[in-house]
Amino acid sequence: MRGFRKTTIGSAILLLLLIASFLYPLYGPADFDKNGLIVNEAGKVIGRAPFPPSAEHIFGTDRNGQDLLLLLLYAAKFTLITAIGVAFLRVIIGGLLGVFISLWAPWLKKYVIDIFTVFRFVPATFLGIVLMMPVMAHIERPLSTVVTYQILMLILLGIPSVLVFTTDLIEELKTKSFITTSLLMGAGRYHILKRHFFPYFRSYGILFTVQQLLTTLQVTMHLGIFGLYLGGQTVGGIVGYDDPPPKPASVSNEWAGLIGQSLYDFIQYPWTISFTILGFFVIIQIVNMIKKELEENIAGISYMKQKKTLVQTSVRKTGNQAPEQFVFVKEKKSLGS
Known part of the structure; x- marks a missing residue:
């Protein structure tokens, strides 16, 4: 596990956040300590949400008067589960389509x-805006x-990149000598897929799922900004006390919606958005850290496999040991020499 230390730590942090979010009903109030108005003894309103960070509300409150820390803990599961589920389905669907086209319908490729x-030149956020508008109106x-x-649309946005990656990977693997040999010996497509392609798909599939997780988080955040x-959407704010009138709010309270x-409250009430952005930034940094470590490990494993293959080929051709297997001994010179 030494080679995956960052992945283990990052995954543990995300798992703990998920557990804390799912267990929120056991320790957190259902109304998120909602406190929209402050009234004096005479019954006059002397303050209204959002309230700044304090000992009572560490992250402050939003325009609805809800404690932001509790809200972020509660809504973390919606953000993470959606992103993980979308990334996983993108890889599964796109990967299966890529395998089918490459092995069974190459004429379609x-x-x-x-x-x-075309999807490479059109920003995913723009496509997402166009595709999401019908249900947001x-x-x-x-x-x-x-x-x-919305989930189907998010999955659709990532399938093209996964499909293209899968077909490119299969075409590259087809040039390998061990696959060419298997084909010449009469191996079928199912045998090639199971014995030769699947080990590569397993490693690259995990990496690409993490990459798609990162992409999904970025796209959902961009869509939330729009x-x-x-x-x-639902109506947010404190009815009768908002000026201008209440703005649209997120129904699910997931982080991109928050x-x-x-x-538009950033100038007057910066805490209402700063802590949510910070949370998003931390999650994206963790996922990016995991992605980089997986890429480094896959690159290292590929290099070691190539080196091992070259050494074995050299031994078969020359009949001698590989260079690193020789032991050199220095001879002691005699006294008379």
Whole structure:
């Protein structure tokens, strides 16, 4: 596990955050310590949310009067589970399509690659905005319908890159001598897939899932800034005391939505968005750290495999030991020499 120390630590932090979020109903209030107004003894309102950080509210409160720390803990599961689920499904669906096209329908590859190449030049955020607009225009839509549509759209945004990566990987692997030999000996596609391709898919699949997790987090944050919240919109603020009138708020309170709904409060009430952005930044840094370590380990494993293959080839051709297997002994000179 020494080679995956950062991955282990980062995964443990994310797991602890998920556990704390799922267990929130056991230790946190359902209303997130909501306190929208401060009233004096005469019954006059002398203050309204959002309130700045204090001993009572460490991260302060949002415009709805809800404690931001409790809100972030509660909503972490929606952000992480959505991103992890979308990344996993992207890799599974895109990977299976790539394998099918490369091994069973190679004639389709040219057309599919040409079509999906367009996705490389169009920002995923722009496509997400266009695809999400149909369900965001109607607040009265059922929550399950909105969430299902949004998740399907997020999955669709990542499938092209996974499919292209898979087909490129298979084409590269086909040039390897051991696969060429298997094909010449009459091995079928299922045998090649199981015995030769699958070990590579297992390693690269984990890496690409982490990469897609990072991409999903970035896209959802961008969509949140544009007011496209996971689950849709609701009316936020304190009715009767907001000037201007209440702005749209996130139904699910997931982190990207919290950033978007507090975007216009940044100048007057910077804490309402700063801590959420900081939380997002920490998660993205952890995922990026995991990705880099996986890339380094895969590159190192590939290098060692190539080196081992070269040494074995040299031994077979020359019949001698590899250079690193020789032991050199220095001869002692005699006294008379």
